[in-house]
Amino acid sequence: MVGNLKPGSKLYEWFNDRLGLDELVAFAQHKTVPVHKHSAWYYWGGISLFCFLVQLFTGVLLLIYYRPGPDAHESVRQITYDIHFGWLIRSVHNWSANGFLLSVFVHMFSVYFMKSYQKPREFGWWSGMALLMLGLLFGFSGYLLPMDDLAFFATKVGLEIPNSVPVVGPTIASLFRGGSEVGEQTVQRFFALHAVVLPLLYLPLLFVHLWLVQKHGMSLPPSEQEKPVAKLKTIPFFPNFLLKDLAMWLIAMNVIALMASLFPWQMGKAADPLAPAPPGIHPEWYFMSPFQLLKIMGNLMPGALGEGVGMGVFTLGLALWCLIPLYDTKSAGGKRARNATYFGLLALGLYIGTTIWGYVGL
């Protein structure tokens, strides 16, 4: 087994001649990972990667029984109640989706506050932002697929957002819906988006993102950069950091499995366009903040104005957030660096604050 694959053994040489294992080993041995008091944040990208892999895997399994179109709700009901362990696969897919977005958010904010977006890592930041947007679209498009009442109304409400964009908005919303109402056509489209288009966009981008991380190595937070080089501690990537990473994956897997079996994902009644919306309707937690922001704006400025201003503020904030590597360029802690940190704190505070506010106001 593994014992026979030691360098120098016949088997190892057989593979080495063909695959160049020596280079891999040399590479792995030279790669190091810094150790400091903020090291814990280095794991979150890996955890989100793990959740994404779980999504790919369970997604393919769900694909085996899921039928988009008019049968959507019935097929998810069958998966949940008729197929052996279907509830588990579906539940893992849902919990891991939440774990994915949660770890992506933690990853993003830790990158932000450690200022890891600075030269030469700008494209790492931008590819990460694009991955986050795609991740949110994954969440939005996947939410409709069971076609129960909550999903139906959440999608209706969600599609009102592009709808409120002047001129092109209604066209875009109709294209997503495949008509003027959310229905079979919408499920079919969202399914194509969720299971084909988004993965095709996501995977290459993910490889770019990972390659950039690999190319530039782990970034050091400013507090560490100031220290003399002799004082910086590192551990080898292989096997030390990799083992720690895998331990995190194991923990993540256990947490997902625990949540999925203790709190299996529920399913509502089949969507009925004529039935009134169920009370307390609200989006998933990761969309709660913009949802609440729009609600607040709508209360302050009634009518289309509130929605427009809300959307405007949100878009502006997002644009500033993406452009931060261009604004905060110096690694030393100057005024701009401090402003960037304040902006980050403001964004984090707003995001968490409006989310809590949204849940309290339900």
Place this chain on the structure above:
Amino acid sequence: MSVELPMNPAESEDENDEKGLTRGSFVKVAIGGMCVGYAGIIGYPIYRYLNSPVEKSAAMAAVSEVALKDADKLPLGTAMMFRFGPHPSMLIHHKDGSWVALDAVCTHLACTVQYHPEEDAIVCACHGGRYDSKTGENVSGPPPKPLTKFVAKVSPGSVVVTRA
């Protein structure tokens, strides 16, 4: 069974060969066991998940009786198809008034066979296999075995087919 685990890892390196179980190999076995455990815990639900329809059709195949409503009105010299569990099957009402129920899956490569009333024969379109329409006997072509014959009991309003 008592096992001595050396507390000092440096020691264990030297003693590797002498003692049956050193710390190093214990950890290896433990990790290996854990991996096997996880593979089982993950693999079993996935296997059952994928296997669900297989189990369902196996349960259906175990059906031993099917009642065909109004099949007694089948005209003389014609045949009708029905499902015996998941299996396509065939009920023939012969010109002489006799009833024959047969499995309709060709014993060659599993195509569904057809009753030809003009020749009073059962024919398989895939490779030209032919069967006797009374007994299910394979008469010519590639089929190696006869079609399975069922018992058909006719009563007013229905025909009940059971395994022989």
